[in-house]
Amino acid sequence: MKATRQKKFYGVLLAPTLIFLGIFLLLPLIQLLILSFQQVDNFFEVIDGYTFSHYIEVLTTPVYLKTIWQTLFVAVITTVICLVLAYPAAYLLVRSPKRWRAFFYILLVSPLLTSVVIRTFAWIILLAQNGLVNDVLMKTSIIDEPLDMLWNMNAVIIAYVQVMLPFAVLPIATAMSDIKGNLRSASMILGSNRISTFFRVTLPLTIPGMISGAMIVFSLAAGSYITPLLVGGRMQPLLPLSIYQQIMQVYNLPLAAAMAFTLMVLVFLVIAVLGYILKKWEVRVNG
């Protein structure tokens, strides 16, 4: 009896969030889904009748296929770089003395405290032909000609990594601090040195943290458009940019909706696979 009352109470607590999400997320998504199947005339005006043609266009046109491939590729690269860089940072966070930890946490999340536009413009100043990095390299005679660092995919990845790194560090740090201290001791007394202990104990036990981090970074990197627009330029073959173009320049809303849904399904698939692995791992380790 008590349990059911408690469940009802939880329901009441959840209601505001569910109502909000229902109105401002679910309804627009349904509208978008309907839109993606609507027919258009030659001027891309929506007319009566439904069709699969937008999805067929997205999934068969070579340029869009290349875009989809590039989008996923950039997201994967960003995720991998973030995970690799996140590891030492997470280690520092977990192992640093308590009074330093708060400072490191603030330092870590500081990129999230600035607006995306300001942050991205900072990268333009740093990476441009006459920007800070080229300036320093030229003046110190390391290079003779300025490097092309802006308006390409590398710039996009650099900017992505900067802002998404905290999302990889935090779950890894959590997983790391959950490892009981005497597991490392047990490993050492059994003859593993620090490096071997890292690969045989610490690394496997932080897999859940890495998967959680990868899920967040991957979905953010696959879906961003302001950052690639500003540091990569609007011609970069990335699906969010194509969607932006269809809406703002071509005005083909149903095609944009079809692209948006294609992107969403792809990201969902990747996350579902990662989630499945995570679940498998946790059942194995924790039962």
Added chain:
Amino acid sequence: MSGIKLEGISLDYGNHLALKEVELEIKQGEFFSLLGPSGCGKSTLLNIIAGFLGQTTGVVYIGDQDVTNIPPYKRNLGMVFQNYALFPHLSVRDNVAYGLKNKKMSKQDIKQKVDESLALVQLESYATRMPHQLSGGQQQRVAIARALAIEPSVLLLDEPLSNLDAKLRKEMQFELRRIQKSVGITTVLVTHDQEEALSLSDRIGILGDGVLQQVGESLEVYRRHANRFVAEFIGQVNIFDAVLSEGTVYETTAGFKLEAEHHESGKQPNHIRFMLRPERIFVEQHVSGVDTANRVKAVVKESSYIGNAIRIRTEAGGIELAVHAPDPMFPVLPAPGQELVLSWNKEDIIYLEVLDHESN
């Protein structure tokens, strides 16, 4: 297999001295317990032997080798931890094989050694399980198998049984002793449980405030205490001061008389601090003849059941006496205010400290 020798081990944390000049020699094949209250430095000492902590001064020998500058992963020790410390992502088999894989053994040899080790702790059929599928006692057995699989020179046990319930702890104590005997390995057990230490060990070292207070065989430590710290730590005790009246008869501050055995010095000290264990006191409910030594009338202040015995707090002439009486003696708990006669044998009166220097 080898013994352990500690020479002048001190650990200075700057603001406090965790260990002071510990000298200890543990013989090959011996089961040695480090006993003491929490914070006494016993785990610290174990961690120094293991190599996880470095001593400020002193030398640790394992066998004939000075291991002071050898890291833990090169000391070839077996260690069992309080909360088992099994690797949760590895199966029982892989846990036991963990240390063997560091030894560049062939797959076939590793498999054989794992099977042997699991057989030793009677868990052969659990090899493919994950640690979370095992009970606490089973996990502890795996931890023991894992520690012994690498054929360590010494086995270190850090409060290995303290997470188990009372019944299982008893079983595991028995099991530990059996395994230790069959392997014949030098073993150091850290525990705060004196019963565990007394029943398992060949010898016991009692640590208090970072100082090794007494080292001796189990029975010796129980019977003859080096000092008050040891006496109070080893079980609940009654302690009282008394003055020599004649022969070996002393009179306590409460007025009752004690007759002890002759003092080991050959000359009876005038002023002495005695110790008497609660379980060594006999209880009579019929009050009679309390004029002789080692017999006293006492009033019950409080009583309670402790499993198979009754714990009675009594008072005799202003001195509190704790008594443990076997359960069947009392059909009902003795009520506060009830008068009892307490008596004991003179060999159970233990000389704790000579107070002569204080009295003159």
